[in-house]
Amino acid sequence: MKYTAQDFKSNQEVRWCPGCGDHAVLAALQRALPQVSEDLGYELEKFVVVSGIGCSSRLPYYMNTYGFHSIHGRATAISTGIKVANPELCVWQACGDGDALAIGGNHFIHAIRRNVDLNIVLFNNQIYGLTKGQYSPTSKFGTITKTSPYGTVENPFTPGMLVLGARGTFFARGIDNDLALNQSIFITAAKHRGTSVCEMLTNCVIFNDGAHAAFAAREVRAERTITLRDGEKMLFGANNDKGLILKDGQLAVAKIGEDGVTLDDILTHHVDSNDIGLQSMLIDMKYPDMPVALGVIRDVKDKTYDINVQDQVNDVTAKARIHCVDDLLRSGSTWEVK
Amino acid sequence: MQHKVIDIKDVVIRFAGDSGDGMQLTGTLFADTSALYGNEISTFPDYPAEIRAPHGTISGVSGFQVHIGSEGVNTPGDFCDVLVAMNPAALKANVKWAKPTATIIIDTDTFDEQGLKKAGFTTDNPITELRIEDRNVICAQITSLTKESLKDSGLDPKSIVRSKNMFTLGMCFFMFNRPLEYINTYLEKKFAKKPHLIEPNKKVLFDGYNYASNIHAIANTYEVAPAKQEKGIYRNINGNQATAWGLIAAAEKSGLQLFCGSYPITPATAILEELAIHKNLNVKTMQAEDEIAGICTAIGAAYAGDFAVTSTSGPGLSLKSEALGLAMITELPLVVIDVQRSGPSTGIPTKTEQTDLNQALYGRNGECPVCIVAAHSPSNCFDAAFNAGKLALEHMMPVILMSEGFIANGSEPWKIPSMADYPAIKPPFIEECEGGFKPFERDPQTFVRKWAVPGKKGLNHRVGGLEKNPAGVISSDPENHAMMVAARAEKIARVADCIPAQKVIGDSEGDVLVVGWGGTFGHLFTAVNELSAQGHKVSLAHFDYINPLPKNTAEIFAKFKKIIVCELNSGHFADYLRAKLPQFSYLQYNKVQGQPFIVKEVVDAIKEIL
Numbered sequence: 001m002k003y004t005a006q007d008f009k010s011n012q013e014v015r016w017c018p019g020c021g022d023h024a025v026l027a028a029l030q031r032a033l034p035q036v037s038e039d040l041g042y043e044l045e046k047f048v049v050v051s052g053i054g055c056s057s058r059l060p061y062y063m064n065t066y067g068f069h070s071i072h073g074r075a076t077a078i079s080t081g082i083k084v085a086n087p088e089l090c091v092w093q094a095c096g097d098g099d100a101l102a103i104g105g106n107h108f109i110h111a112i113r114r115n116v117d118l119n120i121v122l123f124n125n126q127i128y129g130l131t132k133g134q135y136s137p138t139s140k141f142g143t144i145t146k147t148s149p150y151g152t153v154e155n156p157f158t159p160g161m162l163v164l165g166a167r168g169t170f171f172a173r174g175i176d177n178d179l180a181l182n183q184s185i186f187i188t189a190a191k192h193r194g195t196s197v198c199e200m201l202t203n204c205v206i207f208n209d210g211a212h213a214a215f216a217a218r219e220v221r222a223e224r225t226i227t228l229r230d231g232e233k234m235l236f237g238a239n240n241d242k243g244l245i246l247k248d249g250q251l252a253v254a255k256i257g258e259d260g261v262t263l264d265d266i267l268t269h270h271v272d273s274n275d276i277g278l279q280s281m282l283i284d285m286k287y288p289d290m291p292v293a294l295g296v297i298r299d300v301k302d303k304t305y306d307i308n309v310q311d312q313v314n315d316v317t318a319k320a321r322i323h324c325v326d327d328l329l330r331s332g333s334t335w336e337v338k
Numbered sequence: 339m340q341h342k343v344i345d346i347k348d349v350v351i352r353f354a355g356d357s358g359d360g361m362q363l364t365g366t367l368f369a370d371t372s373a374l375y376g377n378e379i380s381t382f383p384d385y386p387a388e389i390r391a392p393h394g395t396i397s398g399v400s401g402f403q404v405h406i407g408s409e410g411v412n413t414p415g416d417f418c419d420v421l422v423a424m425n426p427a428a429l430k431a432n433v434k435w436a437k438p439t440a441t442i443i444i445d446t447d448t449f450d451e452q453g454l455k456k457a458g459f460t461t462d463n464p465i466t467e468l469r470i471e472d473r474n475v476i477c478a479q480i481t482s483l484t485k486e487s488l489k490d491s492g493l494d495p496k497s498i499v500r501s502k503n504m505f506t507l508g509m510c511f512f513m514f515n516r517p518l519e520y521i522n523t524y525l526e527k528k529f530a531k532k533p534h535l536i537e538p539n540k541k542v543l544f545d546g547y548n549y550a551s552n553i554h555a556i557a558n559t560y561e562v563a564p565a566k567q568e569k570g571i572y573r574n575i576n577g578n579q580a581t582a583w584g585l586i587a588a589a590e591k592s593g594l595q596l597f598c599g600s601y602p603i604t605p606a607t608a609i610l611e612e613l614a615i616h617k618n619l620n621v622k623t624m625q626a627e628d629e630i631a632g633i634c635t636a637i638g639a640a641y642a643g644d645f646a647v648t649s650t651s652g653p654g655l656s657l658k659s660e661a662l663g664l665a666m667i668t669e670l671p672l673v674v675i676d677v678q679r680s681g682p683s684t685g686i687p688t689k690t691e692q693t694d695l696n697q698a699l700y701g702r703n704g705e706c707p708v709c710i711v712a713a714h715s716p717s718n719c720f721d722a723a724f725n726a727g728k729l730a731l732e733h734m735m736p737v738i739l740m741s742e743g744f745i746a747n748g749s750e751p752w753k754i755p756s757m758a759d760y761p762a763i764k765p766p767f768i769e770e771c772e773g774g775f776k777p778f779e780r781d782p783q784t785f786v787r788k789w790a791v792p793g794k795k796g797l798n799h800r801v802g803g804l805e806k807n808p809a810g811v812i813s814s815d816p817e818n819h820a821m822m823v824a825a826r827a828e829k830i831a832r833v834a835d836c837i838p839a840q841k842v843i844g845d846s847e848g849d850v851l852v853v854g855w856g857g858t859f860g861h862l863f864t865a866v867n868e869l870s871a872q873g874h875k876v877s878l879a880h881f882d883y884i885n886p887l888p889k890n891t892a893e894i895f896a897k898f899k900k901i902i903v904c905e906l907n908s909g910h911f912a913d914y915l916r917a918k919l920p921q922f923s924y925l926q927y928n929k930v931q932g933q934p935f936i937v938k939e940v941v942d943a944i945k946e947i948l
């Protein structure tokens with residue numbers, strides 16, 4: 001390969017708190033990009049990393065690429081502008097749950113609706129970290145924070161459901177310290193033409209420590225999460241002997257060998273299925289009732305906005321009779337004074 | 339009665355009707371025909387915010403004023419010589435704009451009990467109620483005559499009634515001896531895909547023409563001779579169209595793709611619409627999900643190397659404020675067009691004002707000066723947009739272009755320029771560098787930084803809203819911050835080296851200097867001309883460049899005994915001048931009614947201080 005992870009590391013000191021989940025996500029991204037470059041033919045200078053505001057939005061400073069650290073919530077709109085202006089760039093975006101889903105919620109859903117070819121890494125730690133600990137739109141009902149001292153009284157977003165609601169074409173989920181899985185998620189996301197939303201369940205050691213621990217802690221992860229892989233059976237568990245089945249139209253956990261369940265009864269995962277019903281059930285699985293789904297859950301083909309815009313420009317230009325401003329100024333009704 | 343053709347220098351006609359009556363089209367056609375005939379023209383659409391306000395009510399009245407003449411047409415005219423009122427509400431709402439000598443044409447078919455009641459008349463005789471008995475009121479049964487004219491046309495009854503504006507237009511064509519060829523060609527083009535509509539429209543127009551010629555109520559018709567115009571090819575253009583074209587011209591001259599990210603907002607929407615038509619000229623437009631996304635997509639496009647613009651009006655500029663600060667601190671080229679309307683908040687969206695100047699000057703957090711230029715007439719929007727683009731691209735900064743509803747929707751004939759006469763635009767691109775690109779290193783003369791576009795090898799760098807040092811590294815160092823704040827301000831101050839000197843219209847010294855900016859130019863120019871003709875020592879300095887001010891501004895001001903700043907706000911430019919050039923004292927003439935100036939009121943105000 002032409003590049004190594006080292007080529008994507010900037011010389012700036014990484015200033016996240018020790019133990020913050022963002023470190024691992026950054027490492028996975030830096031490891032993934034050499035492969036992305038190799039597979040898709042992007043030179044280093046074609047990578048642009050955009051962010052909004054928040055702890056995770058510091059990420060562009062740590063990448064040895066073109067970078068734009070913008071303003072709160074607007075990263076998605078700025079990324080969109082970059083990609084539409086120049087579809088040949090490989091645009092990555094780092095944003096947090098408050099950044100992308102609260103103040104920037106509108107841009108987030110509209111980028112997805114348009115299917116702009118962006119790779120969005122959504123750091124979901126269910127808290128506002130940079131402002132020191134207020135609840136976010138993904139904080140669980142009842143979460144006690146500085147602005148909710150008696151617990152929140154509002155329901156959180158499930159980001160993947162928002163993606164599906166906007167007819168998103170790609171959604172994946174990973175746990176911050178699972179570098180191998182996240183690396184593969186990022187490579188798949190880059191290859192996907194359209195808005196790829198990669199939700200990273202990150203841990204904020206200072207203000208929301210253990211927010212995902214109930215299923216993400218290493219000792220319970222195998223039993224309480226399921227990593228979905230395209231074309232493979234939906235199996236999980238320390239012994240890989242549990243799987244997902246459909247029962248009365250709902251997903252359920254079954255153990256192979258119990259109640260006559262065989263491997264044939266276990267569902268097979270298809271990332272490119274247009275069955276949004278099944279994908280939404282997978283995305284919406286919550287511990288403790290169900291294992292939390294990880295990996296690439298949805299990856300379907302569709303036209304991208306940036307290419308549609310370019311195609312229309314090319315089409316109109318090919319058919320146009322006006323080719324320069326002098327032509328334009330003299331088009332339509334004019335008259336001559338002699 | 340003997341029919342006479344009277345030669346006159348200029349005439350103002352106001353078409354008024356219900357907002358569904360097609361008055362904007364009628365007025366536009368009359369204006370276009372006159373322009374083709376060789377007259378100078380100036381137009382002013384005055385329409386309600388509602389697309390179809392309650393039928394027959396005052397709030398639903400839509401007006402379109404056209405001023406045509408053989409010389410000196412610089413405004414749409416204060417008061418009209420002819421008022422066409424298609425219903426009682428239109429008469430009631432517009433009679434105040436009719437000169438005492440005006441001819442008033444009304445469609446008596448609409449002056450029934452219900453119509454009068456809806457318009458708020460309390461008697462059954464609107465003529466006496468409005469005290470216009472002594473005017474030349476032509477009562478025509480326009481609706482009935484239109485129905486009669488088109489009874490065999492095969493059109494449905496609704497379409498027939500809708501054609502009454504064409505009947506009225508025919509009457510006006512007779513009154514002003516307008517040639518019919520243009521309108522025939524227009525109708526043939528407009529209805530090329532619906533040919534069955536061509537003949538009925540022509541017929542009703544001719545019937546209106548003949549009706550006017552037959553009734554003898556119109557004793558005299560008027561001949562407005564063609565203007566003595568410079569040789570060349572002309573066209574009509576309104577301000578929003580000229581703005582869009584000026585932006586395309588700047589993109590062409592810079593060799594860059596034009597990107598416009600915008601959100602629809604009255605009265606700026608037509609800029610986005612116009613740009614969206616011309617994708618063939620290397621234009622990408624994006625109707626964003628909101629005003630903020632409009633400017634942020636544009637900032638992204640600017641970072642990626644496009645000539646990026648966003649168009650809006652006052653409330654949209656408020657929403658864009660934070661992002662404008664981002665464009666300023668990242669030092670990216672961007673043109674923000676603010677087509678001002680009446681505020682605050684939603685205000686009166688379709689009415690003109692200059693009340694956003696303070697917002698443009700000061701409406702951001704932190705030390706955030708922004709370059710501001712203004713357009714002064716519909717056709718001048720082309721040059722203003724071009725210049726705004728040139729400044730933004732060559733100085734790596736956002737530029738706010740101030741337009742306003744009055745010139746954005748108003749139109750005038752424009753001698754088409756040649757692009758060969760416009761200067762090249764040379765953005766400060768950098769292609770390569772050794773030892774790492776330092777994004778905020780500056781040219782020592784202009785303080786302008788280099789533009790490194792993603793995709794260029796070896797120029798990887800980061801920009802953002804956080805304060806940086808010249809190398810592009812985040813810094814909260816106190817001295818660095820003070821230095822960067824001063825450098826960004828100095829960069830904008832030095833734009834003054836690249837803009838033309840301020841001109842004075844009239845003598846360069848005298849008793850009163852009238853100071854204005856933006857779309858009030860026509861009114862102030864006419865007022866100053868009138869006063870000069872009366873022997874007063876009055877001159878005009880009309881500013882196209884607001885921030886920075888032209889370098890010779892103080893020099894000009896020093897030569898007049900009094901300075902009066904005239905604007906359609908409570909004194910924004912006057913206050914700005916007081917802050918920038920406190921050695922002078924400034925008198926003010928202000929109007930905040932959502933309406934343009936009236937020449938007479940400006941003349942009176944200046945006379946008061948003479």
